[in-house]
Amino acid sequence: MLIAKDIHKSYGNLHVLKGVELEIHEKEIVSIVGSSGAGKSTLLHILGTLDLPDSGTVSMGEVNLGKLKKDQLADFRNDSLGFIFQFHNLLPEFTALENIQIPGMIKKTPSQALAKRAGELAELLGISHRLHAKPSEMSGGEQQRVAVARALINSPKVVLADEPSGNLDTANAEALHQLFFKLRDELNQTFVIVTHNEPLANLSDRKVSMKDGLIE
Numbered sequence: 386m387l388i389a390k391d392i393h394k395s396y397g398n399l400h401v402l403k404g405v406e407l408e409i410h411e412k413e414i415v416s417i418v419g420s421s422g423a424g425k426s427t428l429l430h431i432l433g434t435l436d437l438p439d440s441g442t443v444s445m446g447e448v449n450l451g452k453l454k455k456d457q458l459a460d461f462r463n464d465s466l467g468f469i470f471q472f473h474n475l476l477p478e479f480t481a482l483e484n485i486q487i488p489g490m491i492k493k494t495p496s497q498a499l500a501k502r503a504g505e506l507a508e509l510l511g512i513s514h515r516l517h518a519k520p521s522e523m524s525g526g527e528q529q530r531v532a533v534a535r536a537l538i539n540s541p542k543v544v545l546a547d548e549p550s551g552n553l554d555t556a557n558a559e560a561l562h563q564l565f566f567k568l569r570d571e572l573n574q575t576f577v578i579v580t581h582n583e584p585l586a587n588l589s590d591r592k593v594s595m596k597d598g599l600i601e
Contacts, residue, residue, distance in 0.1 A: 386408075386409055386410055386411050386445060386446065386542065386543070386575070387408070387409040387432060387443070387444075387445050387542075387543055387575075387577075388407070388408045388409075388442075388443070388444050388445075389405055389406065389407045389408075389428070389431070389432060389441065389442070389443050390406055390441055390442050390443075390444075391404050391405075391406065391440065391441040391442070392404065392405040392406075392407075392428065392431060392438045392440075392441035392442075392443070393438060393439045393440045393441055394424075394427055394431065394436070394438050394439050395439055400598060401424045401427045401598055402424045402427055402428060402431070402438070402598045402599075403597070403598035403599050404441070404599065405424070405428055405441075405595075405598070405599060405600055406600065407428070407432075407593065407600060409432075409543060409575060409577055410575075411542075411573070411575055412569060412573045412574070412575055413569070413575060413576075413590040413591060414565060414566065414569055414575075414576045414578065414588075414589045414590045414591075415576065415577050415578070415589060415590065415591045415592075415593060416578045416579075416580055416585060416586035416589040416591070416592050416593065417429065417577065417578065417579045417580070417593045417594075417595060418579075418580060418581070418583070418586045418592060418593070418594050418595070419594055419595035419596055420596070423595040423596055423597065423598070424595055424597075424598045424599075425579045425595050426547055426579055428579075428595070429545055429547055429577065429579045431443060432543075432545060432577060433462070433466055433468060433545045434450055434458050434461065434462050434466070435462075435468075437451065438451070445461075445465065445542065445543075448461070463488055463491055463492055463539060464492065464539060464541070465541055465542045465543070466541050466542070466543055466544075466545060467488075467535075467536030467537055467538075467539070467541035467543070467544040467545070468536055468544070468545055468546075468547075469529075469532050469533055469536050469544060469545070469546040469547070469549045470532070470546075470547050470548075470549070471547060471548040471549065471551040471552050472552055473520070473525075473528045473529055473531070473532045473552075474532065475520040475528055475531060475532060475535075476520075477519065477520050477521060478519070479519070480516065480517050480518060480519055481507075481512065481515050481516050481517070481518055481519075481520075481523065481527075481531045482500075482503055482507075482516040482517065484520070484531055484532075484535055485503045485506065485507070485516075485531060485534045485535045485538055486499050486500070486503050486538065487535060487538075488535060488536075488538050488539050489502065489503070489538045489539055492539055494539075499538070502538060503516075503534065503538060504516075506534040506537055506538065507534060509567075509568075509571070510530045510533060510534055510564065511530065512527055512530045512531060512534070515527055515531075524557075525552060525553055525554070525557060526553060526556075526557035526560060526561070529549065529550075529552075529553060529557070529561055530561075530564070533549075533561075533564065533568075537568070537572070537574070542575065543575045543576070543577060544574060544575065544576050544577070545576075545577050545578075546565075546576060546577070546578040546579065546580075547579045548579060548580060548581065549561060549578060549580070550562065550580070550582055550585065551580075551581065551582075558582065558585075559584075562582070562584070562585045562588065565578070565585075566588070
């Protein structure tokens with residue numbers, strides 16, 4: 386479904402990715418592990434079209450993402466990809482409900498359908514009672530569940546997560562990991578997760594190890 390071929394990426398004289406090949410299949414959870422500096426987050430950002438490779442291709446289905454224009458790429462990202470980050474990246478002035486709905490508003494989903502979808506996700510994620518709270522009024526675990534709901538609001542083909550449990554305590558991290566498996570089973574959701582959390586990586590359908598800019 387999501388395929389990276391011969392991906393190279395350098396920043397100045399630092400050659401970060403050195404010909405990475407990776408294929409992500411539907412309905413699977415893939416964890417990318419490796420030491421700091423191995424190129425994990427760089428690869429995730431390129432898979433998510435947040436950064437462009439110096440050479441190589443990223444494609445989804447028959448679409449070569451490198452050939453899309455800037456506005457087409459933004460539309461693709463909003464329609465087909467969801468993102469979860471370590472520090473939630475919620476807008477502090479907005480409620481949980483408003484934060485969840487933002488990608489759907491960008492997509493111009495009708496407000497009634499968007500509110501219905503947000504409510505269903507909040508129920509599934511156990512945060513329906515917190516929809517009118519602002520981020521400062523929520524725990525770290527609740528904020529991360531809001532971020533997960535936001536990532537799912539447009540029914541993306543793939544959710545890309547960069548250290549999603551890195552800012553959570555052990556109990557909340559474990560709960561988040563179990564949530565990913567629940568979403569895979571109930572929504573047929575595909576996840577690509579960069580993580581240093583070995584228990585999560587070991588539970589994944591596939592664990593990909595990176596070292597020195599290559600997949601081992």
